[in-house]
Amino acid sequence: MSEQRKPHILVTGAAGALAHQVIERLRETCDLVAVDAREQVQLGDAIPSYCIDCNHRSFEDLFRRYQFDGVIHLGRIHSSQLTRMRRYNANVLGTQKLLDLSHKYGIRRIVVLSTYHVYGAMAYNPALINESAPMKSAGLSADLIDSVELENLANIYLWRFPELNITILRPCNIVGPGVRNTMSALLASPRAPVLAGFSPMMQFIHIDDIADAIVLAYNKATRGIFNVAPEDWVAYQKALELCGCTRIPVPSVPPILPRLLLRALRLRSFPAYLMEFFKYPVVIDGRAFAKEFGFKPKRPLKEIFRFYRDNKTPL
Structure with a gap:
């Protein structure tokens, strides 16, 4: 009897630390193909890796060659990485191309990684934001339009083509070893700015x-949108204290002043839209995902903060 064929999965955003973690968890049970628009990553002989933009014509060749069963789309470009137009092309048009090809070639499972930032930071946010809440961020910041549009696209395909079995995940702040986002940079810094009078x-x-x-999420084909977050939360200034950061109070008005001080603190990138997230709480309700997928985080806050306390990045 012939050996059963392993699922063939395309993983985008392969140069990121999160994609590496996902690939390590799947490499024994799945045949993986890694793609990143920024660079080609070396993942060993068993995992083909490509540096291709989803909008490039050669991207379709991968679907013909490997006959994918599923897609894990982790390739969302953050606001600090490209100009607004290039980011829109990558996040929105690139995702549309990916979903079109998935439909054309009969893909049966797609996981799309979004972000809790789509909810927007406002003074009147509810204490716990569930998945039915509107995505207000596009009206608050032009830098988040592409994130909302990416989700809107995935939503359209989710309902128009149920056979794709699309699951959209909206995680809270992702942190830890290898993570290179703004929040991780702040927690790893010996000194970190706080907006005077605010600690959401x-x-x-x-x-x-x-x-x-x-x-x-990939292994259980449940369609829909899910927040992913632990059941505990902490005030931002307390988190900095537990990470061993010296807090630098920054006036929140006028808006240009915080950005000037951030440059003085040598924080290389600090997207302007994040200012509101350091004023107002955006606490998401992750219970639906936990119940549906049997998910319970293994790494408590104290372990996360200990890592940053013990691994400070010199200024």
């Missing part, structure tokens, strides 16, 4: 836990 509640999820969540 925040949620943090370890990169190991979000990688587990993505694998759980």
Whole structure:
């Protein structure tokens, strides 16, 4: 009897630390193909890796060659990485191309990684934001339009083509070893700015836990949108204290002043839209995902903060 064929899965955003974690969890049970628009990553002889933009004509060749069964789309470009137009092309048009090809070639499972930032930071946000809440961020910041549009596209395909079995994940702040986002940079810094008079509640999820969540989501074909977050949260200034950061109070008005001071603190990138997230709480309700997929984070806040306390990045 011939050996059963392993599922063929395309993983985008392969140069990121999170994609590496997901690939490590799936490499024994699946045949993986890694793609990143920024660089080609070396993952060993068993995993083909390509540096291709989803909008490039040669991207379709991968679907013909490998006959994918599923897609894990982790290739969302953050606001600090490209100009607004290039980011829109990558996140929105690139995702549309990916979904079109998935439909054309009969893909039966797609997981799309989004972000809790789509909810927007406002003074009147509810204490716990569930998945039915509107995505207000596009009206608050032009830098988040592409994130909302990416989700809107995935939503359209989710309902128009149910056979794709699309699951959209909205995680809270992803942190931990190898994570290179702004929040991780702040927690790893010896000194970190705080907006004077503000210390909103925040949620943090370890990169190991979000990688587990993505694998759980892929392995159970439940269509829909899910927040991914632990059941605990902490005030931002308290988180900095527990990470061993010296807090630098920054006036929140006028808006240009915080950005000037951030440059003085040598924080290389600080997207302007994040200012509101350091004023107002955006605490998301992750219970639906936990119940549906049997998810429970393994890394508590104290372990996350201990890592940053013990691994400070010199200024």
